[in-house]
Amino acid sequence: xxxxxxxxxxRWRAVGxxxxxxxxxxxxxxxxxxxxxxxxxxxxxxxxxAGSGVMILPRTHDRAMPHVWDMVARLFAPTSGGxxxxxxxxxxxxxxxxxxIAAVGWLIGVVVGAALGLAMQRWRLVEWGLLPWIVxxxxxxxxxxxxxxxxxxxxxxxxxxxxxxxxxxxxIASYLAFFPVAVGVxxxxxxxxxxxxxxxxxxxxxxxTTLLRLRLPAAVPYLLPALRLAAANAVLGAVVxxxxxxxxxxIGRMLIQLAGQASSDPAAPWGPTLGSIVLGLIAAGSxxxxxxxxxNYRRGEATA
Numbered sequence: 001x002x003x004x005x006x007x008x009x010x011r012w013r014a015v016g017x018x019x020x021x022x023x024x025x026x027x028x029x030x031x032x033x034x035x036x037x038x039x040x041x042x043x044x045x046x047x048x049x050a051g052s053g054v055m056i057l058p059r060t061h062d063r064a065m066p067h068v069w070d071m072v073a074r075l076f077a078p079t080s081g082g083x084x085x086x087x088x089x090x091x092x093x094x095x096x097x098x099x100x101i102a103a104v105g106w107l108i109g110v111v112v113g114a115a116l117g118l119a120m121q122r123w124r125l126v127e128w129g130l131l132p133w134i135v136x137x138x139x140x141x142x143x144x145x146x147x148x149x150x151x152x153x154x155x156x157x158x159x160x161x162x163x164x165x166x167x168x169x170x171x172i173a174s175y176l177a178f179f180p181v182a183v184g185v186x187x188x189x190x191x192x193x194x195x196x197x198x199x200x201x202x203x204x205x206x207x208x209t210t211l212l213r214l215r216l217p218a219a220v221p222y223l224l225p226a227l228r229l230a231a232a233n234a235v236l237g238a239v240v241x242x243x244x245x246x247x248x249x250x251i252g253r254m255l256i257q258l259a260g261q262a263s264s265d266p267a268a269p270w271g272p273t274l275g276s277i278v279l280g281l282i283a284a285g286s287x288x289x290x291x292x293x294x295x296n297y298r299r300g301e302a303t304a
Contacts, residue, residue: 064266098239113182121186165245181223235276
């Protein structure tokens with residue numbers, strides 16, 4: 001009973017620290033808005049040349065940095081005036097579209113990453129040949145990679161095979177999602193101690209039996225953090241892809257549209273920005289549902 005009470009106390013302590021972190025960010029925002037210079041701080045500016053120099057501190061006037069309560073109030077105002085729904089409804093609808101696409105990208109990334117991790121663990125030569133390229137692949141700017149994938153998808157669609165634009169976004173999202181899964185599977189499958197592997201050999205167990213009975217259960221503490229990170233990466237990839245290829249309906253496109261109106265409605269872009277943050281938290285938190293069924297294998301879980 002005491003162990004359960006300790007677990008509940010740790011859970012509530014984590015919730016408390018999370019809430020304290022959010023409140024601290026909001027207080028720091030308002031504190032800087034109150035104390036910071038209205039036009040920011042610029043170094044290296046040349047007299048008579050507007051826009052010269054480097055801004056090292058942001059502006060704090062209302063058009064550049066609205067109050068927290070103004071951003072909250074804007075969520076309940078019409079999205080674009082008239083009879084349009086409140087902003088939070090539009091954000092929730094766009095976030096649902098992006099979440100569905102990110103889920104598809106996450107699934108693709110998990111399948112590809114797991115296959116690569118399994119192959120690298122099984123054959124050392126494959127690890128030597130693939131792992132450097134897997135790491136290098138994450139250096140490619142996503143905003144440059146997305147139009148290439150979209151162009152390939154358009155060619156496939158024109159060739160007679162249906163290829164909707166959202167599928168290009170899902171593929172781009174999977175590009176960020178597969179990396180942590182591949183590394184997590186590689187580390188996790190290599191986690192069993194040598195003595196346990198020798199024990200399986202003494203039982204004349206083949207690779208398949210050892211994989212199912214020993215390596216996969218031992219990999220769970222590495223897989224769950226990798227899956228959470230992959231889910232957050234999939235959301236990030238989906239949002240950036242929507243912006244890069246101009247797909248409508250998602251939260252990325254909505255963010256760009258409202259950002260273009262920021263001069264007249266500065267609080268509006270913060271609605272989809274907050275929605276994107278919540279979307280990433282939901283995606284990463286949903287992986288916890290997988291962990292509920294694997295709680296007996298989560299001892300010594302690695303950090304993401």
